[in-house]
Amino acid sequence: MTAFDGLPPLREVLEAHGLDPRKALGQNFLLDLNLTGRIARQALPLEGATVVEVGPGPGGLTRALLSHGAGKVIAIEKDERCLPALAAIASHYPGRLDVVEGDALAIDPDRLCEGPYKIVANLPYNVGTQLLLNWITGTTWPPRWTDLTLMFQKEVAERIVAGPDDDHYGRLGVLCGWRTDAEILFDVSREAFTPPPKVTSAIVRVVPKLTPIEARLADVERVTAAAFGQRRKMLRQSLKPVGGEALLARVGIDPTRRAETLSVQEFVSLANALDG
Structure with a gap:
């Protein structure tokens, strides 16, 4: 058949x-x-x-x-x-x-x-x-x-x-x-x-998305890798490799928050605030 x-x-x-x-x-x-x-x-x-x-x-x-x-x-x-x-x-x-x-x-x-x-x-x-x-x-x-x-x-x-x-x-x-x-x-x-x-x-x-929020891909990847690499820790600890509390302060994000609470827009803002 x-x-x-x-x-x-x-x-x-x-x-x-x-x-x-x-x-x-x-x-x-x-x-x-x-x-x-x-x-x-x-x-x-x-x-x-x-x-x-x-x-x-x-x-x-x-x-x-x-x-x-x-x-x-x-x-x-x-x-x-x-x-x-x-x-x-x-x-x-x-x-x-x-x-x-x-x-x-x-x-x-x-x-x-x-x-x-x-x-x-x-x-x-x-x-x-x-x-x-x-x-x-x-x-x-x-x-x-x-x-x-x-x-x-x-x-x-x-x-x-x-x-x-x-x-x-x-x-x-x-x-x-x-x-x-x-x-x-x-x-x-x-x-x-x-x-x-x-x-x-x-x-x-x-x-x-034809026009996503502008950011460098490499920077978004750096921030997300650091944040979720230690997802159970507060951001001030997990983001130490990429700037820690100083980076969070530049964006106005509470350093006691954890990665899973951040919006996509907040991650992109962190990427855009990286030194260099």
């Missing part, structure tokens, strides 16, 4: 190509094409868009993106075992799927795309956070990507969207809150995957 797009069901694809998910690659395959279609729809409008996908595996999300109108999907896949399955999709959608074999951590999506693009991916758990940081800490802002629709472990998703006085608030939440607007769209149960991971996942939508 073929799927809605005329290609074989994903379980048949796995069997045909001997694709057993590998823990070392952070692989958990989504085989439900209804679910991959739902994820693709979160990235609408797709008609004619260029989409970068990381870790397509057997291609369930790839197929959904193409069937929903993506003009070009550029899929970055590290596992060479998946390439024949992706080649079959490329043949089914002539000229609309390019497969790049390699490690997404070492590939700049800007170099793969001629104009604006979206990133949509069921990210491998073991590299998802670092990939997001790579994309939101580019030296040029606003970025060439227009939006990110990404799957993370639920705990990581909560860190991305967290704000002050939230237990999940930290460096990742500050950087995302400074440069982007992020929201959790829906959860994905562990039973949706092969093999099931130990945790629930979540789909996160990230849109860049």
